[in-house]
Amino acid sequence: MKSFNSTIGHSIGGRSNSKPVRKLARHRDYLEEGRLPTKQKKTFRLGYSPDSWDALSSYLRQKGATQFQIERSGLLVKREMTVRPTDQFRGRLMFPVFDTQGRPIAFGGRTLKNEDAKYINSPETPAYVKGRNLYGLNLTRDEIRRNGFAILVEGFLDLIVPYQFGIRNVAAQSRNSTRRPIK
Numbered sequence: 001m002k003s004f005n006s007t008i009g010h011s012i013g014g015r016s017n018s019k020p021v022r023k024l025a026r027h028r029d030y031l032e033e034g035r036l037p038t039k040q041k042k043t044f045r046l047g048y049s050p051d052s053w054d055a056l057s058s059y060l061r062q063k064g065a066t067q068f069q070i071e072r073s074g075l076l077v078k079r080e081m082t083v084r085p086t087d088q089f090r091g092r093l094m095f096p097v098f099d100t101q102g103r104p105i106a107f108g109g110r111t112l113k114n115e116d117a118k119y120i121n122s123p124e125t126p127a128y129v130k131g132r133n134l135y136g137l138n139l140t141r142d143e144i145r146r147n148g149f150a151i152l153v154e155g156f157l158d159l160i161v162p163y164q165f166g167i168r169n170v171a172a173q174s175r176n177s178t179r180r181p182i183k
Helices: 004-011 019-033 038-043 055-062 067-072 137-147 156-164
Strands: 092-098 104-111 119-121 151-153 170-172
Touching: 038 156, 055 067, 137 156, 137 170, 151 156, 156 170
Parallel strands: 151 170
Antiparallel strands: 092 104, 104 119
């Protein structure tokens, strides 16, 4: 996953009309339509995943990860029609989920295409248990303590928008964690 500022900001300026750059522009434009300032994109480390079946797995292998580690991470998915697992989040806006110490433990991805699954989230892994981890809590926990309560919202942007206007005692649950009580 690359940050918007390092990739989209430098790749788009009317200089290139290549297909990958047009796709990056679509991702950037989506966030700008939501009126998210660059500061929020950086704060929440928003990014994109290339629209490729194996870009992430290839990158992780180059960095020394084993196939077992990559598959266990929940970043790949085995589809019926494919021989090997493919990148789960390809072609999506990416919302990294961090633990309270600020370490990335999961991802949510939003499609910009006409797909059935508008959002997909990481599956549970040893590091990520949906009922125990809230999106944004790494940034908002001190303010929640100061206020004595949290405003629990449903999704990533439901947290980012109030945060940008100074409402900082907010946390978001994963879209598929609602069946379990939050701990």
